[in-house]
Amino acid sequence: MANEGSISTAPGCACFRYLDNEEAYPDLDAGGAVERLRAAIRCETVNTDPEKTDFSQFDKLHELMRSSYPHVMEAGTFEIVQHSVLITIPGSDPALKPLLLMAHQDVVPVVAGTEDSWEHPPFEATLDGTFIWGRGSMDIKLMVIGELEAAEYVLAHGKKLQRTLYLAFGEDEETFGTGAKAIVKTLADRGVRLEFLLDESVTVVRDMGLYGAPGTLGIEVELAEKGDTAVKVTVRSEGGHASNPFGGTSLGILSQAISSIVAQPFPIELSPVTEQLLRTLAPYITESPWKELVGPDGSLIEENRDQLARFFASQKTLFPYVTTTCAPTMIEGSSQAPNVMPKDMSAIIDFRSMPGTCVEDVMAHCAEAVKDLPVELSAHLAVNPSSVAVSDGYGFKAVSEVGSRFFKDTVTGAPVLFLPSFTVGGTDAGYYDPVCDTCLRMSPFLLDDDEQARGVHGTNERVTRRSYLHGIRFLIALIEHVCL
Ligand SMILES: [Zn+2]
Structure with missing residues (x-):
C-alpha cells in the first residue's frame, strides 16, 4: 500500500x-x-x-x-x-x-x-x-x-x-x-x-541544526532515562499572631530553604551519551561554535567537554541534557489571614537527575544546602535514573x-x-x-x-x-x- x-x-x-x-x-x-x-x-x-x-x-x-x-x-x-x-x-x-x-x-x-x-x-x-x-x-x-x-x-x-x-x-x-x-x-x-x-x-x-549540523536529519534512539526525585521540604510551626514572629515564620524558613537549594545547582556536565551523539554527528557539523568544539571526527570533544556542556546549558532545549534539573513546583500550608502566621508548611522540589545521579545523591545534595535550617526533608517521589x-x-x-x-x-x-x-x-x-x-x-x-x-x-x-x-x-x- x-x-x-x-x-x-x-x-x-x-x-x-x-x-x-x-x-x-x-x-x-x-x-x-x-x-x-x-x-x-x-x-x-x-x-x-x-x-x-x-x-x-x-x-x-x-x-x-x-x-x-x-x-x-x-x-x-x-x-x-x-x-x-x-x-x-x-x-x-x-x-x-x-x-x-x-x-x-x-x-x-x-x-x-x-x-x-x-x-x-x-x-x-x-x-x-x-x-x-x-x-x-x-x-x-x-x-x-x-x-x-x-x-x-x-x-x-x-x-x-x-x-x-x-x-x-x-x-x-x-x-x-x-x-x-x-x-x-x-x-x-x-x-x-x-x-x-x-x-x-x-x-x-x-x-x-540544533547541534550545529543544519540539513542533516536524525532520529534519536534513547539509551537511558533521567531519574525523578520529588523532594518534600517541611517546616513545623505552631503559628500564632503575626505581631510576634520570634525565630521566623514557617513560610520565611521554607522560602530560605527553597532558595538555598535552588542556589546550589548540580554540576553542568556532558554525559557519555551526549558525547556519543556528538561523535556520530561530528562529520556533519558545519556551524560555530560546534565545529570548533567537536572537530570533524569528534576528536576535540574531550578537551572541550566543559565548554560544550556550558554551551548546552545556555540553550533552553539542550539544558536538561547536561544537568540534574531542580524545579520548585508546589507549596502548601499558607496562612489564610495577613495577621496570622502559618503553621506547618511544606514545598515540593522536583529534580530530574542525570544518568548516574541517584535518589540518595539528590537527597544528600538538598540536605547539605539546608543543613543550617530547621527543616525536614523526605522523598515524595523517588525514581532512580535508568x-x-x-x-x-x-x-x-x-x-x-x-x-x-x-x-x-x-x-x-x-x-x-x-x-x-x-x-x-x-x-x-x-x-x-x-x-x-x-x-x-x-x-x-x-x-x-x-x-x-x-x-x-x-x-x-x-x-x-x-x-x-x-x-x-x-x-x-x-x-x-x-x-x-
Ligand atoms: Zn506511552
Whole structure:
C-alpha cells in the first residue's frame, strides 16, 4: 500500500517524506492491520487508579490478541501476568540471547471537560482517508498491535525463528509500572537475559541544526532515562499572631530553604551519551561554535567537554541534557489571614537527575544546602535514573541498520542518522535493567509534526495510516534481521 496520498497534498503530514521503502512486504494485510488497531483502540484500557479500573477492557484486548494472531499463538505461549501480557516465541538456537519488543496497553484518560473538543469520539477509532483517530492510537496501541502484526507476518510466511522473541505489554506504564516490574520478575526468575529490547518513545525526524549540523536529519534512539526525585521540604510551626514572629515564620524558613537549594545547582556536565551523539554527528557539523568544539571526527570533544556542556546549558532545549534539573513546583500550608502566621508548611522540589545521579545523591545534595535550617526533608517521589544502554553493541547497530533502510528524506535523498540520546521522560523500559543491558527507546511509527506539537496525551490523538503501516514494515524487517 505504498504512497497513498502525496506529500504535497496531505496537509499536516510532513513526516511522509521520511518514509522510505514503503513498497516492502507488499502482501502485508494493510486493511486488516488497520482494523485490528481500531479494535484495540475501542478497548478502553484507561488505568490510572487500579481500584477503579475496568479490567474487563484489558480482557477484551487480550481476547483480541488471542483471536487475531493465530501463528503467534501457535508458535508461542501467551501469558497474563497481573493484567500485562508476555508472549514467548521460542527460537531454535538457545545460544542467541532473546529480543524483546515492548509497549504498553494502558492509555491515559480523556481529560474531563475536553470531551467535546475531540473531533471524533476518543474510543470509536474513526478512520478517515489519512488518520486513525482515538485515545491510544499514538500512545501506544499502534506499537502493541504493530509488534503483533509484524510477528504474525514473519511466522505466517513460514519463517522459523532462531533467536527467541518476546512481546511484552505492560498494563500501567502511565502510572506505577507494576505490570512491567512483574514481567521483569517473571523473566529474571526464568534466568532470561535479553540481547536488547525496543520500547516506545516520541520519535520524530529532526533537523540537526540544533547541534550545529543544519540539513542533516536524525532520529534519536534513547539509551537511558533521567531519574525523578520529588523532594518534600517541611517546616513545623505552631503559628500564632503575626505581631510576634520570634525565630521566623514557617513560610520565611521554607522560602530560605527553597532558595538555598535552588542556589546550589548540580554540576553542568556532558554525559557519555551526549558525547556519543556528538561523535556520530561530528562529520556533519558545519556551524560555530560546534565545529570548533567537536572537530570533524569528534576528536576535540574531550578537551572541550566543559565548554560544550556550558554551551548546552545556555540553550533552553539542550539544558536538561547536561544537568540534574531542580524545579520548585508546589507549596502548601499558607496562612489564610495577613495577621496570622502559618503553621506547618511544606514545598515540593522536583529534580530530574542525570544518568548516574541517584535518589540518595539528590537527597544528600538538598540536605547539605539546608543543613543550617530547621527543616525536614523526605522523598515524595523517588525514581532512580535508568542505567545507560550499550550503544556500540548489537542492538543499537541492528536498529540503526534496519532503520536506515526505512527512513530517509525521499525528496532530497538525504539519509536519516540514528543517534544515541536519552530521555527526560520515563517508560516501562526503565524497569528492565535487571534482565537487559541494552534497553532502546524508539518508536518506528513516525510522529507527525502536528501531532507532536499537540503533545502526548492531548486531545484528538491520531496516527496516520501510512505511518502506522510503515512502522509495521520496520518491525517485520527488525524481527527478520535479528531473529532469523
Ligand atoms: Zn506511552
